[in-house]
Amino acid sequence: MRVGNNPNNQQEIDKQVAFHxxxxxxxxxxxxxxYFRDAFTIFTYCIKSLIKTSISPLKISVISNGSAASVNNKLLNMQQQGLIDELIIETEGIGKINSLLKALRTVEERLITITDADVLFENGWEEGVLEVFENVPRAGAVCPVPVFRKHYNLTSNIWLKYLFSKKLKFSPVKDPEAMTRFALSIGWPRLDKKYKEVIATLKMKNGKKAVVGCSHFVATYKREVFTEIPEGNSLFKIRGNSEYLYTDLPVLKKGGYRLSTYDNYAFHMGNKLEDWMTDSFEKLQTVDKTEDLPELPELRKPFIGPVFKEKVFGFLLSKAGMKKRFLKMKGLNKAQCEALSS
Incomplete structure (x- = not known):
């Protein structure tokens, strides 16, 4: 039996949409x-570093994907402390991308950062990302970590636009040590000199540099990018083509550029807690939040299909000597062309 009327009938939702x-x-x-022993401590460093270093009053959504009950209890406690704005708990492991879709399909914020749970954010990361978005109107995704071997990865719209422009060129890597640390964090025994010597960069409107290419272990996206994601769910729990289809390709399909900051503003920690992580976290400065945030132009899908241009560019790169020719045009010497064309 129902008695009376629900007081929420006909009441509009009071939306509290943040910028980020x-x-x-x-x-x-x-x-x-x-493998998982240090994972929650590392996640704690991730979320607390994100909160301490962000300049915008950003909101945080955590999607627990088949985690243990003990972990979920800790997450509920963090939410009660105000560290988590939205907590989604999936008792079954449905995969990284499918768990993200639970939150992603309803996000209304202008910018969306998708980050792995083992990323340590440094002071200045959000300012660095916003600088790229402000000074490259076609930026669709920006990673706060410049990484190696990404300059040809879904970046055909940049190369075809600036192939004969001095704005696109190879520049010295600004922080080789940070790039080496990233390589070690993903299980590489070392990082060859050819990867930490030069990197492809694009000159921005303010005269500074952005790096061509974008990793997906952490990246910030304009919201409209995700109008291009597949309608259904991913078939893979992790990897496969899931991140390519749902986070990488949509940027290109919307006509956006995939870029990174020239400075290194975050570190990939991996699954093993190390002293440097604790030291770096403890040195972080808590910054004041601001509502004075930029209005970013919306991406509009270009008339000529970006995926078609990507195929054309891929065809050109497959031709003998063409890749080396592109590299030489952008300022590399013969030895560098040989090293980076392999």
Missing amino acids: RALIPLYIPNEEDE
Whole structure:
């Protein structure tokens, strides 16, 4: 039996939309195995570094994807402390991308950062990302970490636009040590000199540099990019073509540029806690938040299909000597062309 009327009938939703939202998928099925033993501590560094260093009053969504009950209890406690704005708990492991879609399909913020749970954010990261968005109107995704071997990855719209322009060129890597640390964090025993010597850059309107290419372990996107994602869910729990289809390709399809900051503003920690992580976290400065944030132009899909241009560019790169020719046009010597064309 129902008595009376629900007081929420016909009441409009009071929306509190921020400028920027961060989405963090989390998978910690247990806290005993060596692989996951340090995972929650590392995640704590991730989320707290994000909060301390962001200049905008950004909101944070955490999607627990098949994590242990002990982990979910800790997350509920963090939400009660105000560290998490939105907490979604999936009791079954549905995969990284599918868990992200739970939050992504309803996000209304202008910018959306998708980050792995093992990223340590440095002071200045949001300012660096915003600088690229402000000074490159066609920027669709910006990573706060310049990484190697990404300059040809879904960047045909940049290369075809600036192939004969001095704005696109190779520049010295600004922080080789940070790039080496990233390589170690993903299991590489070392980083060859050819990757940390030069990197492809694009001159921005303010005269500074952005790096061509964008990783997806952490990146900030304009919201309209995700109008280009597939309608259904991903078939893979992790990797496969899931991140390519749902986070990488949509930027290109919308006509956006995939870029990174020239400075290094974040670190990939991996799954093993190390002293440098604690030291770096403790040195972070808590910054004041501001509502004085830029209005960013909306991306509009170009008339000529970006995916078609990507195929044309890929065809050109497959021709013998063409890749080396492009590299030489952009300021590399013969030895560098040989090294980076392989």
